[in-house]
Amino acid sequence: MEIRDTNGLTEKEFLAQYRPGDYERPSVATDMVIFTAKACQEDNYRKLPKKKLQILLIKRGGHPYINTWALPGGFVNPDETTEQAAKRELIEETGIDNIYLEQLYTFSDPHRDPRMWVMSCAYMALVDSEKINVSAGDDAKSAEWFDVSLKTEHTDINETANGFISVTDYILSLQKDNELLNAKVRLTKTRTDSGIDTKYEIISSNGLAFDHAKIITFAVLRLRGKVTYTDIALNLVPEYFTLTELQQIYEIILDKELLKAPFRRKYSILAEETDMFSKYAGHRPSQLFRKKWLTE
Amino acid sequence: MEIRDTNGLTEKEFLAQYRPGDYERPSVATDMVIFTAKACQEDNYRKLPKKKLQILLIKRGGHPYINTWALPGGFVNPDETTEQAAKRELIEETGIDNIYLEQLYTFSDPHRDPRMWVMSCAYMALVDSEKINVSAGDDAKSAEWFDVSLKTEHTDINETANGFISVTDYILSLQKDNELLNAKVRLTKTRTDSGIDTKYEIISSNGLAFDHAKIITFAVLRLRGKVTYTDIALNLVPEYFTLTELQQIYEIILDKELLKAPFRRKYSILAEETDMFSKYAGHRPSQLFRKKWLTE
DNA sequence: CTAATAGTGTCTTTAAGACATTATGAA
DNA sequence: TTCATAATGTCTTAAAGACACTATTAG
Numbered sequence: 001m002e003i004r005d006t007n008g009l010t011e012k013e014f015l016a017q018y019r020p021g022d023y024e025r026p027s028v029a030t031d032m033v034i035f036t037a038k039a040c041q042e043d044n045y046r047k048l049p050k051k052k053l054q055i056l057l058i059k060r061g062g063h064p065y066i067n068t069w070a071l072p073g074g075f076v077n078p079d080e081t082t083e084q085a086a087k088r089e090l091i092e093e094t095g096i097d098n099i100y101l102e103q104l105y106t107f108s109d110p111h112r113d114p115r116m117w118v119m120s121c122a123y124m125a126l127v128d129s130e131k132i133n134v135s136a137g138d139d140a141k142s143a144e145w146f147d148v149s150l151k152t153e154h155t156d157i158n159e160t161a162n163g164f165i166s167v168t169d170y171i172l173s174l175q176k177d178n179e180l181l182n183a184k185v186r187l188t189k190t191r192t193d194s195g196i197d198t199k200y201e202i203i204s205s206n207g208l209a210f211d212h213a214k215i216i217t218f219a220v221l222r223l224r225g226k227v228t229y230t231d232i233a234l235n236l237v238p239e240y241f242t243l244t245e246l247q248q249i250y251e252i253i254l255d256k257e258l259l260k261a262p263f264r265r266k267y268s269i270l271a272e273e274t275d276m277f278s279k280y281a282g283h284r285p286s287q288l289f290r291k292k293w294l295t296e
Numbered sequence: 297m298e299i300r301d302t303n304g305l306t307e308k309e310f311l312a313q314y315r316p317g318d319y320e321r322p323s324v325a326t327d328m329v330i331f332t333a334k335a336c337q338e339d340n341y342r343k344l345p346k347k348k349l350q351i352l353l354i355k356r357g358g359h360p361y362i363n364t365w366a367l368p369g370g371f372v373n374p375d376e377t378t379e380q381a382a383k384r385e386l387i388e389e390t391g392i393d394n395i396y397l398e399q400l401y402t403f404s405d406p407h408r409d410p411r412m413w414v415m416s417c418a419y420m421a422l423v424d425s426e427k428i429n430v431s432a433g434d435d436a437k438s439a440e441w442f443d444v445s446l447k448t449e450h451t452d453i454n455e456t457a458n459g460f461i462s463v464t465d466y467i468l469s470l471q472k473d474n475e476l477l478n479a480k481v482r483l484t485k486t487r488t489d490s491g492i493d494t495k496y497e498i499i500s501s502n503g504l505a506f507d508h509a510k511i512i513t514f515a516v517l518r519l520r521g522k523v524t525y526t527d528i529a530l531n532l533v534p535e536y537f538t539l540t541e542l543q544q545i546y547e548i549i550l551d552k553e554l555l556k557a558p559f560r561r562k563y564s565i566l567a568e569e570t571d572m573f574s575k576y577a578g579h580r581p582s583q584l585f586r587k588k589w590l591t592e
Numbered sequence: 593c594t595a596a597t598a599g600t601g602t603c604t605t606t607a608a609g610a611c612a613t614t615a616t617g618a619a
Numbered sequence: 620t621t622c623a624t625a626a627t628g629t630c631t632t633a634a635a636g637a638c639a640c641t642a643t644t645a646g
């Protein structure tokens with residue numbers, strides 16, 4: 001390994017004399033979309049509680065976007081990967097450790113932060129709701145769980161000479177008690193001869209900071225896309241769960257009802273029988289299962 | 297919008313006085329895994345040419361990793377997104393414009409570049425091989441197409457108390473005439489009670505710069521994962537193509553043979569009939585089709 | 593005619609959708 | 620006993636796998 005470059009330097013010599021250029025660099029942050037599935041209260045003692053998909057937001061105390069809600073996150077340090085940064089911030093801001101974490105997408109619009117050039121490497125996290133109570137309120141910041149709903153408002157497809165343009169408007173709603181945040185995010189797919197351009201834009205955003213409506217929309221769509229062909233949903237379920245609970249998780253993610261028999265046929269591979277049963281339910285007890293992760 | 301923060305500033309005033317902190321920032325680059333599917337020569341005039349999956353690599357002329365091969369790419373400028381940077385570099389380095397481009401993953405190991413802190417937002421690009429001849433040799437750098445092969449060497453799954461550890465070793469081979477580059481990339485999935493850790497490591501890498509063996513492996517796996525449930529393969533096919541050609545694309549991506557009848561049943565939705573036929577083939581002519589992109 | 597690919601038919605296997613039926617415990 | 624959910628059976632529909640058979644050309 002004694003190859004010399006055009007200046008006659010070996011790699012070792014080159015690295016010893018190397019000085020980074022004086023060009024502008026972006027700040028790099030991570031933002032996290034932390035999902036959980038929480039059971040609602042139910043008035044009728046025999047009725048099964050419904051579940052809701054929730055994400056964690058933090059109220060901003062300073063400019064810009066003061067008093068609006070933002071995703072938890074922060075800047076990446078020079079000695080860590082973006083993933084390590086995300087894990088560190090997760091513990092700092094929420095006390096949650098050991099969690100499912102998946103890199104989502106890197107958002108890099110140069111003006112996404114009005115202060116300066118900041119890229120965001122966004123992560124999606126999934127936690128089971130029994131874990132989060134432990135650490136609720138640990139943090140001084142006002143972090144709150146919001147119910148999430150993402151609906152397609154409408155889709156328009158127009159054929160062009162050599163492809164098509166499809167425009168889908170999504171309505172994102174986030175609710176916490178009396179607080180309601182809303183956003184419209186437009187997904188435009190422009191298909192030409194070769195290549196497709198997929199663009200997300202925020203049409204309107206009320207009460208959400210930065211481009212976070214876009215990031216949340218992206219995360220919900222990713223979760224929806226992956227839930228049917230992976231075991232990702234198990235991350236949202238407690239240690240012991242019933243198959244109906246698991247089905248509810250799928251239903252709130254996909255935002256549609258599923259039939260019981262086919263659901264069980266398909267997803268019972270994700271569950272391992274135990275000899276325990278749910279109790280005092282006002283109806284037939286349900287068998288409890290343990291998670292059985294897919295290995296492939 | 298006249299909310300004032302704890303210093304009594306409005307958002308406008310805050311932004312006017314805002315100065316970024318003096319902390320370290322990473323350089324951010326893009327790296328591109330550009331795939332194409334090229335037909336080989338065939339000696340027997342009646343035999344159909346086989347196709348090979350190829351990627352573009354550029355020989356490094358300076359330290360570090362001098363004389364090894366690297367993915368095309370470059371640094372992101374302050375006025376552009378990572379995607380715009382990737383498109384710009386694609387044109388600069390290869391002359392290829394208007395191409396399928398998809399963000400893959402952001403690689404952020406702080407020591408992935410021995411010179412300094414550089415994150416790489418990696419993209420996957422797909423081009424049909426008839427397009428690339430146009431611009432071959434445009435560039436002064438020695439860019440070359442290498443045949444790609446990614447094989448699973450072995451997989452080990454060990455059950456643990458609360459999950460499992462699965463280790464898969466991939467052998468990545470890149471070949472161009474007499475030049476053969478090799479790498480072994482290990483994928484370790486550590487599943488615990490809650491959370492899974494997915495880690496890619498380079499075990500060995502011959503002739504490939506930086507962590508590019510990892511990026512290429514990631515790209516091949518992504519392409520394999522998406523080809524069966526999207527229309528992504530159409531990006532690798534010329535304007536007019538036969539169904540056998542399309543099937544060949546699937547076969548080289550998935551690295552396995554497919555049955556003709558079921559393939560056609562499933563993927564004929566991606567093709568629109570024309571009244572043209574292939575000619576002088578030494579066997580029954582084949583109908584030519586036009587791309588029919590999926591709109592959903 | 594021959595070698596080679598093109599293109600289709602059909603039987604089997606597997607999975608998904610739809611819905612009905614039986615089981616069971618707390619109040 | 621009743622209400623509400625648990626759990627399973629089964630008929631239908633759709634897709635995938637396997638493989639055989641016919642069609643068509645240049646040489």
